[in-house]
Amino acid sequence: MARAATTSDAFNAIAEPRRRQILLFLADREYSVNEIVDGLRVDQPSVSKHLRVLRDTGLVRMRCNGRQKLYRTNAEGIRPLYEWASEFERYWTHQLSRVKDRAEKKAASRAAASDSNSRNHSRNQEE
Amino acid sequence: MARAATTSDAFNAIAEPRRRQILLFLADREYSVNEIVDGLRVDQPSVSKHLRVLRDTGLVRMRCNGRQKLYRTNAEGIRPLYEWASEFERYWTHQLSRVKDRAEKKAASRAAASDSNSRNHSRNQEE
DNA sequence: TTGACATATGCCGATATAGGAATATGATTC
DNA sequence: GAATCATATTCCTATATCGGCATATGTCAA
Numbered sequence: 001m002a003r004a005a006t007t008s009d010a011f012n013a014i015a016e017p018r019r020r021q022i023l024l025f026l027a028d029r030e031y032s033v034n035e036i037v038d039g040l041r042v043d044q045p046s047v048s049k050h051l052r053v054l055r056d057t058g059l060v061r062m063r064c065n066g067r068q069k070l071y072r073t074n075a076e077g078i079r080p081l082y083e084w085a086s087e088f089e090r091y092w093t094h095q096l097s098r099v100k101d102r103a104e105k106k107a108a109s110r111a112a113a114s115d116s117n118s119r120n121h122s123r124n125q126e127e
Numbered sequence: 128m129a130r131a132a133t134t135s136d137a138f139n140a141i142a143e144p145r146r147r148q149i150l151l152f153l154a155d156r157e158y159s160v161n162e163i164v165d166g167l168r169v170d171q172p173s174v175s176k177h178l179r180v181l182r183d184t185g186l187v188r189m190r191c192n193g194r195q196k197l198y199r200t201n202a203e204g205i206r207p208l209y210e211w212a213s214e215f216e217r218y219w220t221h222q223l224s225r226v227k228d229r230a231e232k233k234a235a236s237r238a239a240a241s242d243s244n245s246r247n248h249s250r251n252q253e254e
Numbered sequence: 255t256t257g258a259c260a261t262a263t264g265c266c267g268a269t270a271t272a273g274g275a276a277t278a279t280g281a282t283t284c
Numbered sequence: 285g286a287a288t289c290a291t292a293t294t295c296c297t298a299t300a301t302c303g304g305c306a307t308a309t310g311t312c313a314a
Binding site: 143145170172173176193194195 | 301302303304305306310311312
Binding site for chain 1: 138139141142144147150151154202205208209212213215216218219221
């Protein structure tokens, strides 16, 4: 079995760098497809295909205006990603404080050793 | 060209649901591979392969302990994702207020029209 | 050393891409 | 209706998966 269909959820949709680029581009205001093509220097069919994926996953909204179609990022669709990542926020703050502790300890020992040129050979067990 | 290598960046790594599951599982503390296998009911080779991807993208850390290897989520690796999604935070708060406005407007018109059974034929231009 | 345990890797087949080129659909204007 | 502009879709090929299975590597214990 291959990877889950990219069209099924937001996580897969944003795995593609170009689509992330498009999402940022369309965050501020609506743009027509050709404006995206010109703005990002990507082939039109490619843009259309990416927009299709983004639309199917609810990451962009589309509005018809005469013969053009105006796309805009639907930030709500990105929220689940944000929320998923937020689950780990408390962990990385913990890790950060650990790093800070280490840095302070190092600074302390450096101060103690003054200018004895301690070459920091102590490899911690954190890989 | 196919999709970018999953091993290259965190965005691709978390596109796989099983890997997200593993990351959450390993968030609190270290687990050996077999503990993951038992905990998540996934084949051992599959777990090892997912761990390989997660390790290559810096999303988990590994530590050897005798014949077992202990894995743990490296929350720092998830931070770029969080930061990317955060870019859109202000937009979805905006959109939320817009949605709220619309809901209030609708409620108002409904109250005005009382029970005239307005079938909401006015397709808004937002698709 | 041999065997048991823990984990990783290699090979396979099926599938889902992404990009490029050509073309189809759709709307507007003359 | 014909020509034109704007966008979408289709067909193609190369590649990157994922899962399952077998097997290799690595570590400890008797």
